[in-house]
Amino acid sequence: MMLKLTQNDFFNGETSELFTAQVAEQTRQFHQQIEAYQPTPLISLEQLAARLGVKAILVKDESYRFGLNAFKVLGGSYALGKQLAEHLNVDISEIDMKTVAAKLSEPLVFATATAGNHGTGVAWAAREMGQKAVVYMPKGSSQASVTRIQNLGAECIVTDCNYDDTVRIANQTATENGWMLVQDTAWEGYDKIPTWISQGYMTMAVEAQEQVDAMGLKPTHLMLQAGVGAMAGGILGYFADKVGATNFKTIIAEPAKADCIYNSGIKGEMVAVTGELNSIMAGLACGEPNPVTWPILKQCSSFFASVEDEVTATGMRILGNPLAGDTKIVSGESGALNLGLLYMLASREEYTEYRTQLGLDQDAIIMLFSTEGDTNPDRYRQIVWEGALSTAK
Numbered sequence: 001m002m003l004k005l006t007q008n009d010f011f012n013g014e015t016s017e018l019f020t021a022q023v024a025e026q027t028r029q030f031h032q033q034i035e036a037y038q039p040t041p042l043i044s045l046e047q048l049a050a051r052l053g054v055k056a057i058l059v060k061d062e063s064y065r066f067g068l069n070a071f072k073v074l075g076g077s078y079a080l081g082k083q084l085a086e087h088l089n090v091d092i093s094e095i096d097m098k099t100v101a102a103k104l105s106e107p108l109v110f111a112t113a114t115a116g117n118h119g120t121g122v123a124w125a126a127r128e129m130g131q132k133a134v135v136y137m138p139k140g141s142s143q144a145s146v147t148r149i150q151n152l153g154a155e156c157i158v159t160d161c162n163y164d165d166t167v168r169i170a171n172q173t174a175t176e177n178g179w180m181l182v183q184d185t186a187w188e189g190y191d192k193i194p195t196w197i198s199q200g201y202m203t204m205a206v207e208a209q210e211q212v213d214a215m216g217l218k219p220t221h222l223m224l225q226a227g228v229g230a231m232a233g234g235i236l237g238y239f240a241d242k243v244g245a246t247n248f249k250t251i252i253a254e255p256a257k258a259d260c261i262y263n264s265g266i267k268g269e270m271v272a273v274t275g276e277l278n279s280i281m282a283g284l285a286c287g288e289p290n291p292v293t294w295p296i297l298k299q300c301s302s303f304f305a306s307v308e309d310e311v312t313a314t315g316m317r318i319l320g321n322p323l324a325g326d327t328k329i330v331s332g333e334s335g336a337l338n339l340g341l342l343y344m345l346a347s348r349e350e351y352t353e354y355r356t357q358l359g360l361d362q363d364a365i366i367m368l369f370s371t372e373g374d375t376n377p378d379r380y381r382q383i384v385w386e387g388a389l390s391t392a393k
Contacts, residue, residue, distance in 0.1 A: 019237020024202035042211035047323035052346035063373030070372040073121030078200030101130025113170035116145035123154035198234035205238035223338035223368040227286035233293020245300040253305040255279035265304035283334035313389035315340025335370040
């Protein structure tokens with residue numbers, strides 16, 4: 001079996017005051033004042049939908065975000081803006097990325113741990129605001145990611161441990177040096193900045209809602225990928241508040257080798273998984289749920305999925321080689337997970353029971369988020385060109 005699916009028995013539809021449509025509008029207003037801002041496209045794959053027997057498949061393509069090939073900059077930039085606003089004792093609405101450095105006697109240093117895209121976003125936002133960034137990455141990180149972060153003017157350090165331990169190193173070093181930690185997961189005593197990061201991701205949701213309204217459609221299914229759950233929680237929180245969590249089904253998917261949210265969903269409380277966490281989905285290879293967003297995932301998710309790497313590889317190939325008439329989408333390992341999952345659920349006989357349980361039928365309108373492009377170009381070609389990690393039997 002390439003995937004496992006479990007229904008969320010703890011669903012109650014309760015929303016979170018941290019993740020509301022009103023908060024999302026504030027984050028979008030911050031991003032709109034950035035010179036390069038423009039909404040990323042929501043692409044309807046009509047031919048694929050017809051082939052899979054559903055009404056519509058809508059893909060939010062984040063490879064266009066600020067020219068950085070991934071969505072993570074939304075959270076990093078908003079969190080830096082909020083930190084600088086707090087440091088200067090002003091409202092976030094008064095923070096202009098191009099002029100804020102003039103209000104400081106010297107640049108601040110922001111530190112973070114990342115699997116790649118979050119660190120890229122923090123490095124870019126720090127550079128744009130005239131600040132400094134130090135980025136820590138877990139062992140096995142791609143040289144392409146390291147180089148991309150360094151080219152944005154940040155210091156990049158690759159550790160000899162996994163992602164969760166790298167977070168601890170970043171936190172300890174930031175504390176010792178008096179730097180500001182910008183981390184997208186939370187722990188006891190550290191939840192304000194992770195909350196801001198997840199709120200920053202909600203700009204995607206505001207855009208997607210406006211775009212789907214313009215299409216005259218109402219999604220019946222929302223498919224979100226999770227590492228620690230920071231993005232999934234922010235996006236789900238918005239839609240649960242905007243349209244009501246009982247009005248659509250949400251599937252939260254993650255790598256089988258780092259399925260902390262899946263296991264937490266079964267138990268109804270946060271469960272950590274340990275080990276190498278060595279999935280190709282580096283941006284999702286996290287073993288500890290984010291306590292800031294876990295409550296909304298527990299309360300408003302319909303299903304949790306644990307998925308093998310071969311499934312996201314198939315999603316990458318489908319998006320990059322579309323049916324005639326559909327738009328090509330370049331999606332990386334962490335971005336294509338849910339398209340691969342949808343394809344497997346809708347097309348494979350062994351998942352008929354799951355398909356029925358989910359209601360993936362001719363009335364289904366499915367929204368998903370391709371959160372990154374080919375951020376690891378070599379591996380993208382290995383998978384899409386050379387057929388690595390095939391799901392063929």
